[in-house]
Amino acid sequence: MSLLSVRDLTVKFAMRDQTVTALDQISFDLGKGERLGIVGESGAGKSITGFSLMNLLSRPGFIDSGSIQFEGEEIAGLPDRKMRSIRGNRMAMIFQDPMVTLNPVLTIGQQMVETLQAHRRLSRADAEQIAIMKLREVYIPSPEERLAQYPHELSGGMRQRIIIAMALLLEPQLIIADEPTTALDVTIQADIMELLLELCTSNMVGLILITHDLGVVSQMTERTLVMYAGRIIEAGKTREIINDPQHPYTQGLINALPQQTLPGHRLKQIPGNMPGLAAIPTGCAFNPRCPYAVDHCRSTRPETVSYASVEVACHEVNRLHNTVLEDESA
Template identity: 85%
Template sequence: MSLLSVRDLTVKFAMRSETVTALDQISFDLGKGERLGIVGESGAGKSITGFSLMNLLSRPGYIDKGKILFGGEDIVQLSEARMRNIRGNRMAMIFQDPMVTLNPVLTIGQQMVETLMAHRKLSRVEAEHISVLKLREVYIPSPEERMGQYPHELSGGMRQRIIIAIALLLDPELIIADEPTTALDVTIQADIMELLLELCQSNKVGLILITHDLGVVSQMTERTLVMYAGRIIEAGPTREIINDPQHPYTQGLINALPQQTLPGHRLKQIPGNMPSLTAIPQGCPFNPRCEYATDVCRRVLPETVHFGQVEVACHEVSRLHGSANEEQSA
């Protein structure tokens, strides 16, 4: 049985003049200890997916339909009290900015100890001991001293390590990391990602990594979902998607990587912008930006088809796949 199974998840936002769809019937699975990447530009629906999995959506956003089965239990149907028991305890989230996550008026020790005591029947001494061990596990120097410090007294990289330590405090089965290195220097980003990978592998924790960086995904994850305008447009093994992308959007993301351009040449980019939720194009949402778009792409929403080990929602790939099947049948 999968650790996490998402089926036809649809999230909507009730705006003043209309209701818009932020996630459109997305489905995927995550096995125990598996690492999954979710990639796409800003506005693709990546973070909304993460918040939905934690049942942290607030009005005007809401889950319209679908199931989120975590350990066989549909968290969409759970009470807030039951959900609080799962958050932090069995699933944890690492947010983009550690200064927003950490309470500025509480010491690091207070925040870690209170988290432990809220979920476990521990004495304060026991909670402090576990907190120090977790700080040491994420390579925080002088952890006993850091317990008495406030977030503003620490560097950005140190704060993010502490966020990871807090996420691991209660030995969760799943960690959702939403752009965990956005606020950090490039030199520190690689260290944080390496640490997160090491800890997930050693503790056999499932990881969902939300990012716009395909380079990071290629090093961190086993499977990848590519999202566009609230839909999953390509999904499969990370190696397959990186080495042989099928959807034109995925191809564009990979071509836009700096290492794909010769020194001294202009970086490649996908023309246009992600559509607004209030103005999703008819047919394939990517068609206004796609050089391969046809009349069918502008009229009909593509269905997801299997192409080797990858699932892709694209009329062009569907036709090529159909042609290949016909040739094999002949």
């Protein structure tokens, strides 16, 4: 049985004059201890996916249809009271900015102890010992002293380590990390990602890593979902997607990586922008930006098919693949 099974999940937002679709029938599975990456540009639906799984959508957003099963239990539409026993306990989320997650008027110790006591029958002394142990696991120096400090007294990297420690407090089976290093200096990002990988691997915790950075995904995950305009347009083993991307959008993301451009040359980019939810094109949503688009792409939405060991939603995947082969043999 999968740790997490998502089927045909559709999320909509009820605006003043219309209802728009943010997630359009997405489906995927996550095994116990498996690491899954979700990548795409801003507006692709990555973070909405994470919020939906945690049942943290707020109005005007709502789950319109579909299923989310966690350890065999249906949690889509679960009442908030019941969801609270799962959220933070069996599922945890790491957000982009630790200063948004941490309460600025409470000490680190107060926040960690309250989290533990909300889900476990523990004395304050026992909760503090568990908190200290978790801070040591994320290599926080002098953890006893950190319990008495406030978030603003710590560096960005230290705060993010504390967020990871808090996510692991109750030993969840699943962690959803939404751009966990965005607010950090480049020099600290690699350390945080390495720490997260180490902790998830050693504790057999399932990980969903939400990011726009395919370079990070290639180092951290076993499987990858590529999202565009609320749909999964390519899915498969991370190594297969990185080495042999099938969808033109995935190819564009990989070509845009800095290491794909010679020093002194202009960085490559995908022309145009992600469409807004109220203006998603007919047919394939990527067609206005796709160099391979034909009339069929502009009129009919592509179905997801198995191709070259991945699942891909593209009408022209055969022609695109043949074109690449011809270029390589030339």
